[in-house]
Amino acid sequence: MKIEKYRNDLEVIRSTAEQIKKDLGSYGSEINLTGYIASTYTELLDQITPILKGLYYENKSEFMNLMYRIDVDEAQMNQALTSSEEKKTFTILVDMILERELVKCITRKLYQVHDQKNK
Numbered sequence: 001m002k003i004e005k006y007r008n009d010l011e012v013i014r015s016t017a018e019q020i021k022k023d024l025g026s027y028g029s030e031i032n033l034t035g036y037i038a039s040t041y042t043e044l045l046d047q048i049t050p051i052l053k054g055l056y057y058e059n060k061s062e063f064m065n066l067m068y069r070i071d072v073d074e075a076q077m078n079q080a081l082t083s084s085e086e087k088k089t090f091t092i093l094v095d096m097i098l099e100r101e102l103v104k105c106i107t108r109k110l111y112q113v114h115d116q117k118n119k
Contacts, residue, residue, distance in 0.1 A: 015105040
């Protein structure tokens with residue numbers, strides 16, 4: 001699936017941000033966004049990284065549960081976790097989360113359009 005054209009789709013970006021808020025909300029962290037598409041990725045990266053880092057160091061089983069629930073590729077996750085540079089590790093993991101959540105939201109949008117056409 002080519003996702004590049006959806007990276008500036010306001011509906012998909014908002015949906016992705018809401019999905020991330022939902023998935024991470026149970027960890028007691030609130031994610032706030034300004035609403036500017038151009039800065040959404042950076043805002044999410046800056047806010048998710050410390051949440052993920054804290055979860056990883058404080059409760060690895062919950063961390064693994066979250067990654068499983070989001071459906072992050074396990075082999076890629078393990079490869080990122082073996083990185084020697086901590087900042088790079090968590091940036092890669094957050095990128096993987098953002099990418100996976102974006103794909104989920106695009107898929108939902110495409111099926112909604114398909115379902116509406118078939119009615």
